[in-house]
Amino acid sequence: MTHFEGKNRYENAPRAADFTIDQAWHTYSAAEHDRWDRLFRRQREIAKGRASETALRAMAELELSASGIPDMNVLSDRLESITGWRVVPVAGLVPDEVFFDHLANRRFPAGAFIRPEAEFDYLQEPDIFHDIFGHVPLLANDVFADFMEAYGKGGQRAMKLGQLHHLARLYWYTVEFGLIREPQGLRIYGAGILSSPRETVFALEDDSPNRIAFDLQRIMRTSYIIDDFQQTYFVIDSFDALLEACYQDFGDVYGKVKFQADIDAHETVPEDKLIHRGTLDYFRDKVGV
Incomplete structure (x- = not known):
């Protein structure tokens, strides 16, 4: 080779x-x-x-x-x-x-x-x-391993239902860019953060991004950016809680979110359980606002 x-x-x-x-x-x-x-x-x-x-x-x-x-x-x-x-x-x-x-x-x-x-x-x-x-x-980890298997099976179904774009957001905001509450405070488990030295610090310590408690429907409605730090991070309480939230019939969830407007990556909504409301200064500085 x-x-x-x-x-x-x-x-x-x-x-x-x-x-x-x-x-x-x-x-x-x-x-x-x-x-x-x-x-x-x-x-x-x-x-x-x-x-x-x-x-x-x-x-x-x-x-x-x-x-x-x-x-x-x-x-x-x-x-x-x-x-x-x-x-x-x-x-x-x-x-x-x-x-x-x-x-x-x-x-x-x-x-x-x-x-x-x-x-x-x-x-x-x-x-x-x-x-x-x-x-x-x-x-x-047994629980996260079960979640990933369930996600794979869910993906197969989402393709048949034409709902892959909603399910992809769940992967993005958990598997790739998820935060978790631990006794010592917020910690990182998302691979996209863990493999990036700058985002590892940014995701936890910068004032710019929003940090919001995990909500399945909220995540499925939220757009994301692929070429910069995230404007919002979602926080799970535990891997058990993540698995439990996703061990349900997503057909009902898709039926609800497909009729609701998307939420931009930087936005917050009144229903959010905010852990930290971001200043968004990093992103405003980049666009000169």
Whole structure:
């Protein structure tokens, strides 16, 4: 396999029907392993006191470390022995129906490529660091593992009902950008935050974003931005509460939200249980308002 720095090394790799590929772990270069190590050390330090204790404990249990890019087969064997999940390598983003099928069968599709040095601080497409450091640890938690399986099955149904856009918002504001209340205060569990050094600090400590208590219908009505920090973060009380809220017939929920207007990412509404009303200063400064 030929590798060109700055490109996805798996872009043209042979793919199975479920879009999985051979990670070919032995072909990673010393520079790529070093890049993982530097990303891991930096983010692990920033995550202390900010990441969910559940995620931090799971990283240790899964033996994630600054010792080179993980071999997904080895990592999967550890994870499967805990919750029955496996991590399967893919070249990049996969079609929705493929993604949901993997989740519904306790397989998490993880990008196998690691970001180029030029995009060390920010990469829009999820790479192996985002997926393994951000997503995989919580799959070692029984409750969150059940939630992810249920989400996969829910996604399959949402596609049939034409409601995928509403369900995608639930994933965005929980799995990717969720906050959780813990005894020590608010903590991060969303992978999009956990894999970003700047957003890890911003999500918890900046006055700009709104922080609002989890509400399923509210989330399904809320738009989001994909290329900057979030203007609103939703806070769950526990993973058990998240799972319980989502163990219901979403058909009824979709029936309600599809007739209601969307809420912009920065907006608050009277029904919100506000934990912190954001100043939105960061976003106003960016647009010069």
